Amino acid sequence: MSGELAIRLRGVVKRYGEITAVAGLDLDVPVGTCVGLLGPNGAGKSTTMRMLTAQSIADEGELEVLGFQLPRDSKQARAQCGVVPQLDNLDVSLTVEQNLLVFAHLYRIGRQDRHAAIERSLELANLVDRRETRVDKLSGGMRRRLLIARALVHQPRLVLMDEPTVGLDPQVRQQLWALIDRLRYEGTTILMSTHYIEEAQRLADTVLIMSHGEGVARGKPADLVLEHAGREVLEVYGPPKRLAEVESEASASGLKTRRTGTSVSILGLDGRNGFDFEGERRQANLEDVFVLLTGEEIG
Amino acid sequence: MATAARTAKIGRLERPALTGVLVREIVNFSSYWRAATFSSTVEPTIYLLAFGFGFGSLVSTINGYSYVEFVGTGTVATAVLFSSAFAAMFGTFVKYQFQRTYDAILAAPVDTEELVTAESIWIAVRAGVYGCVPMVVAIFFGLDPSWGMLTVPFIGFLTGLGWANFGIMTAGYAKAIENFNYIVSAVLTPLFLLAGTFFPLDGLPKWLQVLAELNPLHQCVELVRAAVLYGFEWNDLLRVGVLVVFALIMWRVAIHAMERKLID
Numbered sequence: 001m002s003g004e005l006a007i008r009l010r011g012v013v014k015r016y017g018e019i020t021a022v023a024g025l026d027l028d029v030p031v032g033t034c035v036g037l038l039g040p041n042g043a044g045k046s047t048t049m050r051m052l053t054a055q056s057i058a059d060e061g062e063l064e065v066l067g068f069q070l071p072r073d074s075k076q077a078r079a080q081c082g083v084v085p086q087l088d089n090l091d092v093s094l095t096v097e098q099n100l101l102v103f104a105h106l107y108r109i110g111r112q113d114r115h116a117a118i119e120r121s122l123e124l125a126n127l128v129d130r131r132e133t134r135v136d137k138l139s140g141g142m143r144r145r146l147l148i149a150r151a152l153v154h155q156p157r158l159v160l161m162d163e164p165t166v167g168l169d170p171q172v173r174q175q176l177w178a179l180i181d182r183l184r185y186e187g188t189t190i191l192m193s194t195h196y197i198e199e200a201q202r203l204a205d206t207v208l209i210m211s212h213g214e215g216v217a218r219g220k221p222a223d224l225v226l227e228h229a230g231r232e233v234l235e236v237y238g239p240p241k242r243l244a245e246v247e248s249e250a251s252a253s254g255l256k257t258r259r260t261g262t263s264v265s266i267l268g269l270d271g272r273n274g275f276d277f278e279g280e281r282r283q284a285n286l287e288d289v290f291v292l293l294t295g296e297e298i299g
Numbered sequence: 300m301a302t303a304a305r306t307a308k309i310g311r312l313e314r315p316a317l318t319g320v321l322v323r324e325i326v327n328f329s330s331y332w333r334a335a336t337f338s339s340t341v342e343p344t345i346y347l348l349a350f351g352f353g354f355g356s357l358v359s360t361i362n363g364y365s366y367v368e369f370v371g372t373g374t375v376a377t378a379v380l381f382s383s384a385f386a387a388m389f390g391t392f393v394k395y396q397f398q399r400t401y402d403a404i405l406a407a408p409v410d411t412e413e414l415v416t417a418e419s420i421w422i423a424v425r426a427g428v429y430g431c432v433p434m435v436v437a438i439f440f441g442l443d444p445s446w447g448m449l450t451v452p453f454i455g456f457l458t459g460l461g462w463a464n465f466g467i468m469t470a471g472y473a474k475a476i477e478n479f480n481y482i483v484s485a486v487l488t489p490l491f492l493l494a495g496t497f498f499p500l501d502g503l504p505k506w507l508q509v510l511a512e513l514n515p516l517h518q519c520v521e522l523v524r525a526a527v528l529y530g531f532e533w534n535d536l537l538r539v540g541v542l543v544v545f546a547l548i549m550w551r552v553a554i555h556a557m558e559r560k561l562i563d
Contacts, residue, residue, distance in 0.1 A: 016563070053406045056563050075408045083406035089399035091323070093330040102326055106319035106407040 004031040005064070006158045006189040007052065012061035014047050014213075021047040023213035024061070029158075029191050034184045036204030037193040038286075040294050044213040045193035046086060049162045052191070053078055066158055079108065082151030086162040088143055090135045096146055097122070097131040100153055107154035117153050125149035125179065141172035148179060159183065161192040165199060177202060197287045207286075211294040221286050228292055229256075229284035230268030236279035237263045246277055258291045267292065312416060316409040320417035323404070335382075335425070343378040343433035347371060350497055351440060361499055364528055371437025372527050373496035375430045375451060376458065376519040383426040383459035384487060387419070387466025391557075392476050401561055411558045419463040419550065426459025427452040434527065447526035454526065457542045458519040464549035471556025495520045515545045 007029035014022040022044040029035045037045050050056035052065055054074035063070035065077040090099055100118045109117050122128045125145040135143060144164070151159060164180065165173040173196075180203055183190060194200055200207045201221045209217045209224070217224055236246045243264045250257050256267040266277070267288055328335070347370060355366040362369075394400040404414055431451055438444055469482050493500070493507065494516035500508055511517045518538040525531050 050563075055402065055405055055561065075410060078406065079408040081406075083403075085399070085402060085406070087399055087402075089403040091327060091400065092398070094326060098326050102319070102323040103407065105322040106316075106404060106409060108315045108319070108408065 005029065006031045006066055007035075007191060008062070008064040009048075010062040012048070012051065012063060013059050014044075014051060014056060015059050021213055022051070022058075025210075025213065025215055027208060027215065029189060031157075031189050032187050033205040034180075034190040034192065034203055036200035036207040037191065037210060038195070038197065038200045038204075038207050038290060039193075039210035040195055043210040043294065045195075045210060046162055047213075048210075049160055049191075049193055052160055053081065053083055079154075080157045082154070082156035082159040084148050084151045084159065084161040084164050086166060088147060090143060090146060090150070092136040093134065095132050095134055096127050096138070099135060099146060099150060103150045103153050109154055117155070120155075121149040121153045124152060124182075140168060141175060144168060144172065144176060145179065148176070152183075156188070158189045158191070161190065163194055164192060165194070165196065173199075197285070197290055201286045209290060209293050216293045217289065224289050225284050225286055228267075229288035230270045231284055232269040233282055233284045233288060234266040234269050234277060234279045235260070235263045235282060236266065236277045249277075256292060258288060260291075311410070312413055316413040317417040317420070319407065319409060320404060320414055321421055323400075324418070324421040335386075336429075339378060339382050339425075339429035340432050342381060343374045344436050346374050346377060347433050347436055347440070350374075351437075354497070365441065367437055367440045368442050368528060369499075369524075370497060371434055371440065371442045372524045373494070373520050374433040375455065375523045376494055376516045377491065377496055378433050379426045379430040379455045379458050379519060380462055380487070380491060380516060382429040383422050383462035384466040384469075386425070387422050387463045388469050388473075388479055388482070389466075389476075390422075391418070391467045391470035392473065392479075395470065395560065396476075401557075405561060411561055412554050415464070415467055415554045415557050416550070419460055419467060419553065422463035422466075423456045423459035426463065427454075427456035430455030430459065434523070442527070445527055447530065450526045451523055454519060454522045454542075457539070457546060458515060461515055461542060461546035461549050464546065464553040468549060468553040468556045471553060471560045490514050490516050493517065513541070515542055518542055 005028055007027060009025055009027040012022055012025045013020065025044070025048060027048070037048065039045050047056055051058050051063060051070070054071040057071050065074070066080050068074065068077040070077065091102065094102070097118060100121050101114070104114045104117050122131055125148055127142065127145060127149060130138065130142060135146065138146065148161075148164065161180070165176050168176070177199070180190065180192070184203070192199075192203065204221065206218060206220055207224065208215050217228065219227070236243070238246070243259070246264045246266070247257050250264075250266045255269070258265050258267065263279075265288060266279075267284060269281070350370050351367050354370075358366050360366070401414065405411065434442065434448060434451060469479065473479060493511050493514055495511065496516075500511050500517070503511070518541045522535060522538050525535050
C-alpha cells in the first residue's frame with residue numbers, strides 16, 4: 001500500500017466491443033492535491049471518470065477510491081465523493097435551492113445539518129441571491145456554478161470534475177477557476193479531466209496526459225514542459241512548403257518539432273543558435289508537450 | 300491508501316437512498332402537479348361521460364348494476380394504467396435520455412435497484428390516488444358511496460406498481476421513444492380493452508376469458524367492483540396474488556433493463 005492516495009488505478013482496461021476506450025491505465029491521486037487528466041477528445045478521460053463512480057465497470061485492473069474497492073464498495077466511495085458532470089443534468093424546473101435540497105437528501109445529510117449545508121453551498125458558488133430562481137432562468141455560468149455547488153453540498157473528501165468549463169466564455173471560465181482554486185486551498189482532493197491546457201496548467205498540481213486510453217506522461221506541469229519541450233521554443237512561420245522544409249531540417253539536427261497550424265514550433269532550443277530559421281522565440285508550454293505526446297492529428 | 304472512513308453499513312435497498320429519490324420526485328411534483336392532475340382527472344371523466352351516457356342509453360343494467368356503476372368502477376383501472384404505465388414509460392425515457400437525471404442520481408450513493416424501486420413506488424402512489432378520480436366522479440352520477448371504496452387506493456397502488464415497473468422496463472429496453480408505439484398498440488390497448496372495463500367479459504369466447512384472467516388490469520377492475528359493488532370474496536385473494544406476482548416480476552425485469560441501460 002502506498003502513502004495517502006485518494007484514487008489508485010492499476011492496469012485498468014475498458015472495452016466497448018472492438019474499441020478499447022481505456023487501455024491499461026495507472027493513476028494516482030494523492031490526498032489533498034489536484035490532478036488534471038489531460039487529453040484530446042476520445043482519449044478515455046470521460047470513461048475513466050465514469051469508472052470512478054461505477055457507472056462504467058472496468059473489464060480489467062484494480063480501482064480504489066478513498067480506500068474502497070470498486071466496483072464492489074463503490075456506494076461507500078460515492079457517499080464521500082462529489083461529481084461535477086460534463087453534461088448539465090440539473091432539474092431545470094426546480095429552483096437553485098430545491099436542486100441543492102434534493103442532493104442534500106441523496107447524499108444523506110441529516111435533517112439538522114441540511115439547512116447549513118445548503119447555505120454553505122450557495123455561498124461557495126456565489127448564488128445566495130439566486131436561491132429562488134428556477135434553473136432554466138439561470139445563465140450558463142450560473143448553471144455551472146450550481147453544478148459545482150451541488151457536488152459540494154455534503155463536503156466530499158474527493159471531487160471528480162469532468163470537463164468543468166467546457167463550452168464557456170473566458171470570463172465564466174475564470175470565475176470557475178477561482179472557485180476550484182479555493183477548493184484546492186481548502187484541502188479538497190480534486191481529479192479534473194479537461195482538454196483545455198491552460199486549465200490544467202493553472203489548477204493542477206500534477207497532470208496525467210492521456211492518449212488512446214493510456215497515460216503517456218505524468219508529473220508537474222512545469223517539469224513535463226522542461227522534460228519534453230525544453231525551455232525555449234522557436235516558432236517559424238511561412239507557407240506550407242517552407243514549414244515542411246523547416247521540419248525536416250530541424251529533425252536532421254536532432255530537434256523535435258510540432259505544428260501549430262500556422263507555424264512550426266522547434267522545441268528544446270534552450271539557447272542554441274546557429275539556425276538560419278527566422279522566427280519568434282518563446283517559452284515552451286504545456287501545449288507543446290500535449291501536441292508532441294498526443295499527436296498532431298486526431299483520428 | 301487513505302483510510303476508508305466507514306459510514307453506516309451500506310447495503311441494498313437502503314431507506315436513505317429510496318428517500319432521496321422520492322424527495323426529488325416530490326419536489327419536482329410541486330412544479331408540475333397542476334398539469335398532471337388535470338390530465339389524470341379530465342381523461343377518465345371524459346371516458347365516463349362518453350361511455351356512461353353513450354352506452355348508458357342503450358344498456359340499462361349489467362348483472363343488475365346500472366351502467367354508471369359498472370363503468371365508474373371499471374375506469375378506475377383505466378386511470379391507474381394511464382397514470383402508471385404511460386407516466387413511467389415517458390418519464391423514465393426523458394429522465395434518462397434528455398435530462399440525464401439518472402446519471403446524476405447514480406453518481407450519488409444510490410444504486411439502480413434503489414432508483415427503480417423508488418421511482419416505481421412514487422408512480423404507484425400517484426396511480427393509487429388518481430385511480431380514485433373516476434370513482435369519485437361517478438358518485439356525482441349516481442354511484443353509491445360505500446366503505447369498500449377506501450380500499451380502492453390500495454388496489455390502485457398495487458396495480459400501479461406492476462404497470463409502473465412495466466413502463467420503466469419498456470423505457471429501459473427501448474432504443475428510441477418512437478418504439479413505445481409498438482408497446483402501446485400491441486400490448487396496452489388490447490389489455491385495456493380486455494379488462495372488462497366497458498363491457499362484461501362473459502360474452503367473449505372461452506379462450507379469451509381465460510386469457511383475461513391473466514390480465515392484471517382485469518384483476519384490478521374485478522377487485523374495484525368487489526370493493527365498491529359486490530363485496531369481497533375469497534377468490535379475490537387470488538386476484539390480489541396475480542397483481543403481486545405481476546408487480547414482482549416487472550420490478551425485477553425493470554431493474555435489469557435499467558442496469559443494462561445505465562451502467563456500461
